[in-house]
Structures are given as C-alpha cells and as structure tokens.
Amino acid sequence: MRKIGVLTSGGDAPGMNAAIRAVVRCGIEAGFQVYGIKRGYEGLIDGEIEELHRGSVGDIMQRGGTILKTARSKRFMEEVGFNRAVAMAEAFSLDAIVVIGGDGSMHGAVALSEAGIQTICLPGTIDNDLGYTDWTIGFDTAVNTVLEAITKVRDTSSSHERTTIIEVMGRSCGDIGLYAGLSGGAERVLVPELPVDIKEICKKIAMDSSKGKAHSLIIVCEGAAVKSADLAEEVTRVTGREARLVVLSYLQRGGSPTFKDRILATECGAKAIDILKINESESFAVGQLCEKIEAIPLKTAMSMKREFDEEKLELIDILSK
Numbered sequence: 001m002r003k004i005g006v007l008t009s010g011g012d013a014p015g016m017n018a019a020i021r022a023v024v025r026c027g028i029e030a031g032f033q034v035y036g037i038k039r040g041y042e043g044l045i046d047g048e049i050e051e052l053h054r055g056s057v058g059d060i061m062q063r064g065g066t067i068l069k070t071a072r073s074k075r076f077m078e079e080v081g082f083n084r085a086v087a088m089a090e091a092f093s094l095d096a097i098v099v100i101g102g103d104g105s106m107h108g109a110v111a112l113s114e115a116g117i118q119t120i121c122l123p124g125t126i127d128n129d130l131g132y133t134d135w136t137i138g139f140d141t142a143v144n145t146v147l148e149a150i151t152k153v154r155d156t157s158s159s160h161e162r163t164t165i166i167e168v169m170g171r172s173c174g175d176i177g178l179y180a181g182l183s184g185g186a187e188r189v190l191v192p193e194l195p196v197d198i199k200e201i202c203k204k205i206a207m208d209s210s211k212g213k214a215h216s217l218i219i220v221c222e223g224a225a226v227k228s229a230d231l232a233e234e235v236t237r238v239t240g241r242e243a244r245l246v247v248l249s250y251l252q253r254g255g256s257p258t259f260k261d262r263i264l265a266t267e268c269g270a271k272a273i274d275i276l277k278i279n280e281s282e283s284f285a286v287g288q289l290c291e292k293i294e295a296i297p298l299k300t301a302m303s304m305k306r307e308f309d310e311e312k313l314e315l316i317d318i319l320s321k
C-alpha cells in the first residue's frame, strides 16, 4: 500500500484545509495510507507525522488557516536539517509527499524530489505569484477581504474628503492590489513589478479634488517601490488633502475560503492523488491552466514565469479619470 504524506508550508492561505481534506479523502479512496506532517518542513525534520483518516478532516473545509499548522523552515534549508527530513520520510516509509504552499515551499519540494522523494505541489498562497497556474489557492478569498475593506473605507474617506492609502500584501507580485483595485474602483495601484511616480500620483489626486471627487483611494502593495507610510506623508504635504493609511496585513490571510478557493483546492487535491495513482516516481505541480486542472512536471512548473497584466492596471487608470 502506498504511503503518502501531506504538509502545508509558508504563509497560510484560505483553502489549504479544503486541499488537505481532498488529499486525505481521495487518497484513502485510492487505497493509500495518508499521513499529516505538522508545521511544514519543520515537522518533517522532527517526525511530527500522524496517520489521517476520513474523520480527521471532517468539518474543516470552511475554516481558514491550516489544521496541519505551517512554518517557514530555516533548518530545512541547511544540510543537517534537510538530511534529517529525508531520513524521516524514509523512516516513516513515505513514498510521496504532497506539499501545499507557495514559491519557497516548491523550492523545498524540488530539493526533496532530487533526494529521491516524489513530491506533488499544490499552489497554496494568497499571492497569486506562481507562473504555472492561473490562480493560487487563497488568492480569491484575500482579494475579497481587501474589497470588503475598500468598500468600508470608501464611506468614511468620502465623508471626510480624504485620500486613503491601503497597503496590501504582495512582496514581489502585485496581483492582490491589481484585482482589488480593478474591482474596488481605486484611483491608482502601486505594484512591485513597475516603477512608481509619486509626483504623478499627487497631481492626479489634486486634479480629482479640484474636479469635485469626494475622495481618492490608492492601493500600495507591500513590495512597491515606495513605502505606504512615506506616500501618505508626501500626498498630504503636496496635495493639502489629508491622506490616511490603512495596512490590511494578516487580515488578508484569514477567513473562510470563498467557493472559488474551495473548488480550486479540492480539485487540485484530487488531481494530486490521480497523479500518484498512475505515476510512482516523478514530481509534479498541480494547478489550473485555462480553466483546467493540470499536472505539470515540477521543474518545468518552476521555470514558468508569471507575466504581470499591465492592461488591467491601465484600465484602472482609465476608469478613474
């Protein structure tokens, strides 16, 4: 009987629990024994590994976070820790490990795969920063959370005729800001992928204000070329219109997953098991490409770069004129 492990790693994302549930239940259906590994690669190193049953994953689909806990393991990146992790996988006779996480977690999965452990990666991150999948698990929920915040902030921002700067997550990928900005009617979105022109932003705010616009909403991704607090100060100084900063931070990572994230997570989890049924050695990344759930060889998936959608950003500018 094949024994497979499942772990969540890196920043948590809404929908990770739905993915775990699918891996466990589809895995058992396929005749596998499924083991939950706690705290990502940390738990692999320490042997925090327990068999999961159908009932172990009951009532978790709707919960944010991850029942397996998660971590960013520094030890796993060092030789001693990594070798212990490999030895532990062998000690528990794990034939394969399903890794649910983002870019950093995928790098860990490649290393395990090179050490002879088959790995299947599922895209669990709110960032939507992986090139091989259209969407990552958690992104939709995170954008909806930002949207809810924008909707509330608009009320007070317009009553006080202020500018609101909203800082969202995304150190190297501006997708959270881009999609929240387009669906939330932001004036400008500052992303890590493109340079920032503070003068142009101030000019735009001043012009909007002279045209009678009640307020302005600027979204700044955390990795943008300007810090959100500095922008708020500068906007207030240059435009004379008070700018207030709202940092959404970890709020974006919590909450019950949307139906879209639950479906994506469930279908990716099921696909991981389908792959493990027919392939006992190669490693893959599972994601959604053009509406279809696909499995792509892990190294190929890692080499696929994400293109930032500048057209959407331009549309935000046009719509906010």
Ligand code: F6P
Pocket (backbone or CB within 6 Å): 010, 011, 072, 102, 125, 126, 127, 169, 170, 171, 222, 253
């Ligand atoms: O990768 C997910 C993410 O939430 C990023 O958007 C953010 O930059 C980072 O994690 C924050 O990491 P930490 O949880 O270690 O503070």
